[in-house]
Amino acid sequence: MVCVMALKWNFFSTNLSYLDLNFSFFVILKKKENCLGQEKWRALLFAESIYILSKLEGTMIEVFGVSKSFGKRQVLKDISFTIQKGQIVGFLGPNGAGKTTTMRILTGFFPPDKGTIKVAGHDMFTNPIEVKKRLGYLPEHNPLYLEMTVEGYLRFVARIKGVNGKRETQRIQEVMASCGLEGVRNRLIKRLSKGYKQRVGLAQALVNDPEILILDEPTVGLDPKQITEIRQLIKNLAAQKTVILSTHILPEVNMVCNRVIIINKGEVVAEDTPENLTSQKGQVEILLKAPSKAEIKRGLESISGVKDLKISQEGEFYRLLISFSPHDDLRPVLVEEVVKHGWKLYEISSRRLSLEEVFVQLVTEEAS
Amino acid sequence: MRNVWVILKKEFYTYFSSPIVYTILFIFLLLSGYFFYSNVAYYSLMSFQASQWMGANFNPITWVIQPLFGNMSVVLLLLLPLLTMRVFSEEKKQGSMELICSYPIRNLDLILGKFLGCVGVYTLMLGCTLVYPLILWWLGVGEWGVFFSGYLGLLLLGSSFIAFGVFVSTLTENQVVAAALTFGLLLLFWIINWVGYIADSPLSKICENISLISHFQHFTKGIIDTTDIVFYLTFIIFGLFLSLRSLETQRLRGLL
Structure with a gap:
């Protein structure tokens, strides 16, 4: 029963690649049915379903055939990639390559013209709230509410992201500690230096303890010391979170990321580990x-x-x-x-x- | 509903941490205080002579309370667009819509939170003017019924202004444009009943019925008519519905 349900679930998955995969499994299994006998065949079917499920579980983000145009200008052309759980992925590309557009589509700011996006098994368009509960996003220009205090702002974001009651205060303390904001908790955000503002931006992304963190050029405009600190902070998240880091600072990718997706003129031109790409x-x-x-x-x-x-x-x-x-x-x-x-x-x-x-x-x- | 409350509180925080509310409140109380004073003073001046030849028509409802509510509604027409202009325009300008869209909230919650935040500030403004009925009561004119209906009318009228202002502010990232557009269009809705004087029957009837002011006049006389309440509620819901559509369309087209 379980295995049949699992297979059914996979069949209804909208992602074509998986559909294809499942279909071929099914064909092989069906062929084996005759020579194996009913009982062994069922055992095999069960094992295969578990395998498919575990494969699916390891995938955090699936982007499939995504295109986007603004007016006549096509910004993304049929982009597909998958990101596994726990990876820190560098998203590279020259200015205007479509990095920010991809990030905005991934965070649900606007939908693509074509294609599907699945985050942690949920479809971005049929179930956006579930997806967004798992997201932390730091946009390129880091728009903060300048007239709020650091703690007040983080409290607002925590509440809106559905962090409740006791956990709210605890999470705010934790992110303030990990982003080094304890000393400025009661300061107005507009009075903070750029580096601190960037940390507040990162803290708001982290406050709901998201599974996926999407950072759009997090180190732009910071001084070298701040850059090192922010990078260290991102590195520390490595084991627990899936991180997508958009940047055009290449050494940063070498230092922080364990996978790179290079995008140019709206197309993915390379996708590999930094080691494989450089060798x-x-x-x-x-x-x-x-x-x-x-x-x-x-x-x-x-x-x-x-x-x-x-x-x-x-x-x-x-x-x-x-x-x-x-x-x-x-x-x-x-x-x-x-x-x-x-x-x-x-x-x-x-x-x-x-x-x-x-x-x-x-x-x-x-x-x- | 919880998200609406979170947004509402944040809106309150933003209003009160900037000089917007204090300025608007100051101007509103200054002007309506002046109108109240001059109405009462004029009434007491006239009362010596007029009561003899005007008889029952000379009463504080028609000479003090009605003009006061009329004047307050005009002041609100000028001031409320200044309160609503920032609601979405500011978010769009700062780019924080991008961040809000990545949070797990629905557009409707966002709009309701912002609308109710504005209505909250507006209710506070009206609350400050409750000293006028108290002063009149102290002077011996306890017209509670007319004041109740007048305030209900003002609340509904102001909320309609706000709902419309919220919609307009979703359209542009420029706050001045939002304020000017809100004021201009509301003024048009206000005076559209003038067409009634020049046009023929069906058109004049329609124009009179969609005018914001003609429905308000009943309230100032102490008449609470469900037609008027339904009109304002419809106006509010329509404004909020347009805001929702506007946000969704702009999101689809990547214009936010």
């Missing part, structure tokens, strides 16, 4: 001894897939920088070629790109 296999550095530059050039340029070859002489050695498409790994072929010619190989290493380089590469690739 692009597209470039190799080789140190070798060979008779002449021309010979190296002749030998290596004949290999199909080599896009670019730079040779510099360092004493009796030659240092080569070879670029090729990131999709095919040419390292074994290169080594083979070196050995075939009888050159002496001293060093071969993949060149690690900085996130800046990857970013610029991806964004310009798209543009071209």
Whole structure:
């Protein structure tokens, strides 16, 4: 009974990818029914349902086929991604790429023209209140009620987010402690420095102890010390919360995030861990001894897939920088070629790109 | 309902932590105090001569209370748009609508909270003028019934102004535009019964019935008519309904 209900529930899931997944499971299971016998088949069906459920549970945010236009200007073009529970995801992109629009759609500020969004299993449009109960949002311009005191403001936000009674005071104390606001609790927000205002913004996002935290450029305009503090604060949340952090400060992503989504001109152009993104296999550095530059050039340029070859002489050695498409790994072929010619190989290493380089590469690739 | 209460309290807090309410309250009490004083003084001056040749027509209801409520309603027409202009315009300008939309509250709760917050401030303004019936009672004119109906009328009339003002403030992020538009359109609704003097029957009848002032006049005479109450309640609900539609449409189009 449980498994049938679980499968049913999955079938009604609006997300097409899951529907597809469930459908294929169902087909496989149906085929196995004949050869396994009823009892074993049921056990298998049950196990598979649990598996699907657990997979679904791990997914905090599912964005599927989302598009948005303002007038004739299309800001988002069919964006899809999923974010797992507990991840800190950096949302990168040049100005005007559609970062803020995506965040606004995720927080329910306006609906997309097309596509679905599910947060913690709830659909954003059929059940927005349930989704919003789980959200904490810090918008780009951090709009606070300047005429309120810090504590008064946090109390207002806590109440409106449905934090009740005893828990209200407790949560306010907790967020004020974790955001370092205890010293200014009775000050008017308009009298606070920018750094403190940003902390109040973060505190209001955190006050309902949300499962998901969406931060739109949280460190813009802060001094270096404040930036470090805010980053540390976000890092401390890592284990408990799912965080989406929009930024165009790339080192920040390296420091804080464990996954990156790069968006350009309204499309997702890359989605990976910062390590995987920076260790692009597209470039190799080789140190070798060979008779002449021309010979190296002749030998290596004949290999199909080599896009670019730079040779510099360092004493009796030659240092080569070879670029090729990131999709095919040419390292074994290169080594083979070196050995075939009888050159002496001293060093071969993949060149690690900085996130800046990857970013610029991806964004310009798209543009071209 | 809980959310309405939270928003209402926040609105109260905002009004009283800025000079808006104090300024409006000061001007309102100054003007209505002046009208009250001059009406009473004129009445007492006239009473020596007029009672002889005007007889029963010369009474404090027609000479003091009716003009007082009439004057107060005009002052409110000028002042209430200043109270409602910030309601949504300010939020839109500051960008805090974005944050509010991410909170788990319905648009209706938001609108009701803001509307009732304004009505609360307005009730307080009216409450301060309750000294006038007390003074008249002290002077020996205890017209409680007329004062009750007059205040009920003022409350309904003012709430209609507020509901309309709330709607207009959802339309723009500029507070001056909101105030000017609210005042202008309310004035139009106020004097639309003038068409009655020039137009033919069906049109003149309609214009007279949708005029804000013609329904108010009954209250100042001490007549509580359900038609008038229903008119004002409909006006209020319509204003709030328009606000709700306006917010939802702007949200869909990404214009908030």
